[in-house]
Amino acid sequence: MSRTADRPAQGEALSRAVWEVLAHQGLEKLTVRAVAAAAGCTTGLVMHRFPNRRALLLHARELLHEKTRQRVERLEATAATPKEALRAVLRQGLATDAETATESVVWMGFLAAAVSDDELIAMHRRNNRSWRERVERLVASAAPGWPQARTRSVALALITMAEGAAAFAAADPAGYPAADQERMLDTALEAYGLI
Amino acid sequence: MSRTADRPAQGEALSRAVWEVLAHQGLEKLTVRAVAAAAGCTTGLVMHRFPNRRALLLHARELLHEKTRQRVERLEATAATPKEALRAVLRQGLATDAETATESVVWMGFLAAAVSDDELIAMHRRNNRSWRERVERLVASAAPGWPQARTRSVALALITMAEGAAAFAAADPAGYPAADQERMLDTALEAYGLI
DNA sequence: CCAGTCTCGTAACGAGCGTTACGGTAACAC
């Protein structure tokens, strides 16, 4: 090691730069040079840390998943009741402030990029299925008496609603204010008897 | 005019080629050459029909919206009751077969491309708001007695759910079979008292 | 039948891309 040489920290900084470019410039401008500029370094460092551009994107994708997973587990652990846990976990999936809106844009960028990348689409499916299972588990805890079919259908309705709302709000923040999204979530939870 | 020279038909064929590339190769490979290859012509024709690549994308985006709008209006006109109209319109927004799954991938590709294109994002917002208003109108017809706030919240829950389901199913068809999506839709409509 | 116009394939341009090669410099071992 020499100079700075904190490998994991640099990898994370570069991944943050990937998110930033993806959020503010889009997939088409997500170049190694743009990432390097956003990270305040040169392409030399980027290519020194990662064997190629794809590896950089895959790392950034994985890190984004890990970040949201930790946030969700924290929310789940500190919730007072199963119903509150469910609500908190779904709520963080909405795009109700600048940070979560950015995350939603980045998430969609990765999904769009996955169309032509087998490894990215595999990562998406793995992460998405674990997300779905988590919410099914939370719904089952909040409504223990339900038959499995209802638990699964309601959980599916909830995760797709949250994802769609995040996408809409990220693409049109003025049209989908935070209050509307939260009222929508509460309306849905109440309709399903989960509040 | 000479040679073939059916301008609107060629524009539509090229837009179809845009969708095809976007669906099967992704945004990163959506090049003028790839579109020309998918349309079975050369870049010469493409650049003869459209002043530049952006105009081609904008036209393809507009045509996609027009296509789904016509389909929705047909469904709405032929439905027996307001509740059936609502269900049919929401159902077509899911990704329950190869065609609608492809449409969902293309739709997401355009949304991802809109991050760095003011005109694309403006088109998205325009189309999305009219879509939202349509569903609000359908919900109001299906449940005439509701206060406006409930109508708006339920409509929002329904369109975001449909959009999220289409995105999830398009990215992971095996994980989100058509039957699951339809059961989810019926579960939601029933929970809201719209069936 | 001929001049003129439209169509569109071909070929090339400059810009920007991912990636590679190289070298100067900082950090450590002894």
Next chain:
DNA sequence: GTGTTACCGTAACGCTCGTTACGAGACTGG
């Protein structure tokens, strides 16, 4: 202090991109 190693900025490579220029051929009006 000196040799060795790892770090990373610089510069260049070959390639593909969007776009432009040009010309051959098909059509049309007179």
